[in-house]
Amino acid sequence: xxxxxxxxxxxxxxxxxxxxxxxxxxxxxxxxxxxxxxxxxxxxxxxxxxxxxxxxxxxxxxxxxxxxxxxxxxxxxxxxxxxxxxxxxxxxxxxxxxxxxxxxxxxxxxxxxxxxxxxxxxxxxxxxxxxxxxxxxxxxxxxxxxxxxxxxxxxxxxxxxxxxxxxxxxxxxxxxxxxxxxxxxxxxxxxxxxxxxxxxxxxxxxxxxxxxxxxxxxxxxxxxxxxxxxxxxxxxxxxxxxxxxxxxxxxxxxxxxxxxxxxxxxxxxxxxxxxxxxxxxxxxxxxxxxxxxxxxxxxxxxxxxxxxxxxxxxxxxxxxxxxxxxxxxxxxxxxxxxxxxxxxxxxxxxxxxxxxxxxxxxxxxxxxxxxxxxxxxxxxxxxxxxxxxxxxxxxxxxxxxxxxxxxxxxxxxxxxxxxxxxxxxxxxxxxxxxxxxxxxxxxxxxxxxxxxxxxxxxxxxxxxxxxxxxxxxxxxxxxxxxxxxxxxxxxxxxxxxxxxxxxxxxxxxxxxxxxxxxxxxxxxx
Numbered sequence: 001x002x003x004x005x006x007x008x009x010x011x012x013x014x015x016x017x018x019x020x021x022x023x024x025x026x027x028x029x030x031x032x033x034x035x036x037x038x039x040x041x042x043x044x045x046x047x048x049x050x051x052x053x054x055x056x057x058x059x060x061x062x063x064x065x066x067x068x069x070x071x072x073x074x075x076x077x078x079x080x081x082x083x084x085x086x087x088x089x090x091x092x093x094x095x096x097x098x099x100x101x102x103x104x105x106x107x108x109x110x111x112x113x114x115x116x117x118x119x120x121x122x123x124x125x126x127x128x129x130x131x132x133x134x135x136x137x138x139x140x141x142x143x144x145x146x147x148x149x150x151x152x153x154x155x156x157x158x159x160x161x162x163x164x165x166x167x168x169x170x171x172x173x174x175x176x177x178x179x180x181x182x183x184x185x186x187x188x189x190x191x192x193x194x195x196x197x198x199x200x201x202x203x204x205x206x207x208x209x210x211x212x213x214x215x216x217x218x219x220x221x222x223x224x225x226x227x228x229x230x231x232x233x234x235x236x237x238x239x240x241x242x243x244x245x246x247x248x249x250x251x252x253x254x255x256x257x258x259x260x261x262x263x264x265x266x267x268x269x270x271x272x273x274x275x276x277x278x279x280x281x282x283x284x285x286x287x288x289x290x291x292x293x294x295x296x297x298x299x300x301x302x303x304x305x306x307x308x309x310x311x312x313x314x315x316x317x318x319x320x321x322x323x324x325x326x327x328x329x330x331x332x333x334x335x336x337x338x339x340x341x342x343x344x345x346x347x348x349x350x351x352x353x354x355x356x357x358x359x360x361x362x363x364x365x366x367x368x369x370x371x372x373x374x375x376x377x378x379x380x381x382x383x384x385x386x387x388x389x390x391x392x393x394x395x396x397x398x399x400x401x402x403x404x405x406x407x408x409x410x411x412x413x414x415x416x417x418x419x420x421x422x423x424x425x426x427x428x429x430x431x432x433x434x435x436x437x438x439x440x441x442x443x444x445x446x447x448x449x450x451x452x453x454x455x456x457x458x459x460x461x462x463x464x465x466x467x468x469x470x471x472x473x474x475x476x477x478x479x480x481x482x483x484x485x486x487x488x489x490x491x492x493x494x495x496x497x498x499x500x501x502x503x504x505x506x507x508x509x510x511x512x513x514x515x516x517x518x519x520x521x522x523x524x525x
Contacts, residue, residue, distance in 0.1 A: 055142050064141065065148055074153050074492050077162050077288065077477040080281045084477065086160040089116065090197045091475070117156035117472075123491040125150040125302065137509040152302075155469040155483050155490040162477030163259065163288070165197030170474075171258045172221070174235045175207035175243075175265035175272070179296045180311035181455035181463040182264060183229040183236055188467025189262050189292075190226045196475055202258075203236065207265075208243025208272060211252040218256070230463075233454045241268075241410060246275045253280075253287065260288050260474045266295040267499045268413060270482060274495040277480035288474040291482035291495060292466050296451065299344040299502040302493060303484035307466060309347065310458040312340060312450050316351035319446035320393065324357040327389040330440040334380060334390050334428060338421030338445045341395030342414065343502045348395040349515045359383055359390045360521050362420075364397035365505045366512075368524035370427050376524050377431045384439065394420055396447070421445055465490055 053064050077084050094113045129147045130138040141148060170193050174182050186203070193201050203219040204210035210218070219225075219237065229236045243249070253261065253276075263273040270291045277289040293300045298309040316339055323335025339348045345363025352358035360376060362368055369375040376392070383390035396417055403418030410416060425443040432439040455463055462485065469483045469490050481492045505512060 053141075060142075061146060061148055065150075068148075068150050072150075072152055072494060072497060074478050074494055075277070075281070075480040077286060077479060080284055081286055084162055084286065086162050086477070087164060089157060089159055089161045089475070090165055091157045091161075091192075091195060091472070115157065116159040117154055119158065119476075121154035121156075122151035123154050123486050123489045125152050125486060127487050136513060137506055152486060153492045155473065155492050157472040158476035161196075161475040163286075163475055166199065168193075168196075168198045168260055169200040169202070169257045170198055170260040170262065171202050171204050171218070171253070171256070172237065172262045173204040173207060173210065173264065174237050174239050174294070175263065175269040176239060176241060176294065177296075178234055178239060178451040179294050179308035180233060180315075180451070180453045181307040181459045182239075182294065183226075183232060183234065184455050184460055184463035185264055185292055185294075185307065185467045185470075186221075186236055187226040187230050188464045189471055190221050191223055192468045192471040194223055196471065200257075202256075206238040207240035207269075208249060209240050210237075211249045212244035230460065231454060233452045243272070246272070246279050249276055250279045250283070250285075254285070259286060261290070262470055262474070263289065263291045264294045265291070266293070267300070267502060269294070270495050270499045273482075274480055274499070277495070280479070288477070288479040290470045290474045290479065292470050293482055293484055293498065296347070297341050297344050298346040299342075299504070300484065301498045301500060301503045303486060303498070303503075304488065305462070305485065307455065307459050307463045309350075310462075311453055311456045312347050313350045313354060314456050315450045315453050316347060316446065317355055319444045319449075320351060320355040320357055320391065323442060323444050324355075324391050326442040327391050327440075330389070330442075332384050332388065332432070332437065333440045333442070334384070334392070336421060336425055336428070336441065336443045337391070337393045338419075338443075338447070339393060339395055340447055340450070342397040342417065344504045345395040345398065346505055348393050348398075349505060349512060352393050353511075353515050353518055356518065357391055358393045358519050360392040361515055361519050362392070362394040362398040362524075363505060364395055364400070366398075366507050367401065368399060370399075370402060370424070371431075374522065374524060376424070377428065379522060379524070380428060380439075381432075381435075392424070394424060396420065399423070 053060050092113045093115060130140060130145045132138065133140045133145055138145060172186055172189055190201055201221040203221050205216045205219060210216045261276065263269060273289050273291045280287040280289065293303065293306045294308065295306050296308040296312050298305050300306050319337050323337045327333035327335035339351060341347050341364060343364055345365055348361055348363050352361040360379065370377050380390050399420045400418060403420065403423055406416055406418065408416040421443060425441055428439060428441050466483055473481055473483060473492055478492060480495055482495050482498055483490060483492055
């Protein structure tokens with residue numbers, strides 16, 4: 001691997017050049033036409049095309065890197081308020097108690113504390129240097145799979161802060177559905193805010209609707225209130241989907257005096273957080289909006305994992321083991337388990353790998369046929385003949401092309417999915433009944449049991465660090481950002497970069513290959 005160069009200061013986007021864009025278009029199109037490689041590689045070429053990268057230009061790597069740095073520059077309060085004052089940080093672990101009620105001078109110490117993050121610190125986004133587009137899991141920018149270092153901002157406490165703690169009113173809101181770890185993040189945000197010296201901390205009840213519903217009063221929060229909430233699942237603040245307009249939310253924040261907002265949610269919730277951030281900038285308001293990605297499906301771009309995922313995989317083992325016992329104990333028994341995963345099969349894949357009891361794993365990213373000589377049903381027949389029982393795991397978003405289409409959407413705008421688990425259960429029963437050899441089919445859907453669990457130890461640690469870093473980011477003057485773990489290190493990302501689309505499982509990745517090796521399943525097409 002090439003030596004890692006020091007982080008480069010973010011540069012402004014290069015001005016569009018029509019000729020370059022045209023050449024980039026021709027280059028990327030010809031690359032896609034002549035390549036007999038997976039579509040995901042061609043998508044990378046499309047991304048390069050959109051960035052107006054001309055592969056024939058000897059300097060295209062530098063241009064690509066400048067574009068990347070501009071896109072991943074994280075917004076700061078001084079972008080809107082250039083003369084915003086900074087203060088010595090009140091977060092110092094050498095001395096934990098202030099000597100006066102005025103925090104702006106920081107915590108005095110005889111020795112400087114070296115626990116701060118420099119604003120120029122970066123985390124490497126990609127760590128594998130692929131030599132060929134045909135390598136398993138390859139993510140290539142150009143046809144030659146050139147190595148280009150991509151750096152993102154390291155998360156953590158800054159030596160200078162842009163808010164006086166005694167002037168801060170911080171609010172926390174949880175949106176979308178339940179997920180293990182919500183209370184852990186809430187708790188750690190409150191605790192870290194108090195360490196900075198913040199006295200006014202409130203929770204907005206039931207998602208964004210809490211900003212507009214006069215029947216929902218904000219909830220005062222303190223360490224005493226949140227001390228033990230991590231011992232329970234759910235959300236202390238409640239959750240909901242949808243809510244008022246961005247203008248109404250910002251007006252409500254102004255009326256309440258809120259100048260720090262911490263938003264816990266998935267892609268849709270983060271899109272809302274980014275809209276709130278942009279509206280605050282438009283009005284010139286000194287308000288920090290920071291997100292913490294919450295999706296049990298682990299489908300947020302650029303991040304190793306999101307909180308709740310590890311717990312979901314662990315809790316899914318109970319359902320899978322129950323399905324296995326039922327199937328193994330019955331004559332011609334088949335167990336079917338449906339797990340979460342609207343557009344990505346990470347939970348189904350990891351749970352299958354962890355259990356070692358799954359014979360068939362079906363995910364949204366890989367199409368399959370139920371019927372036919374190479375279909376799932378015929379393989380189940382083979383499994384019953386060979387070992388007397390079988391266990392199938394399916395992600396909720398898998399096989400939607402086999403179900404009747406629906407235009408219905410939920411309050412978040414998500415398409416309401418058909419129930420693939422019930423469909424497979426019915427088709428399996430029908431198939432074996434028509435053969436004259438009925439199967440004993442047991443179906444388990446543990447979705448809501450898993451969502452309501454408290455976080456396990458792994459997620460508890462992740463939630464703790466995410467909550468702390470969200471507060472550090474806000475006090476550092478950053479807004480319109482979210483915090484996540486990247487190659488085992490914690491980093492800040494501009495919200496638009498992580499909500500561009502859902503992260504999906506690469507069917508050519510080594511992890512999916514490992515899952516196929518474990519289950520022994522064939523290609524169902």
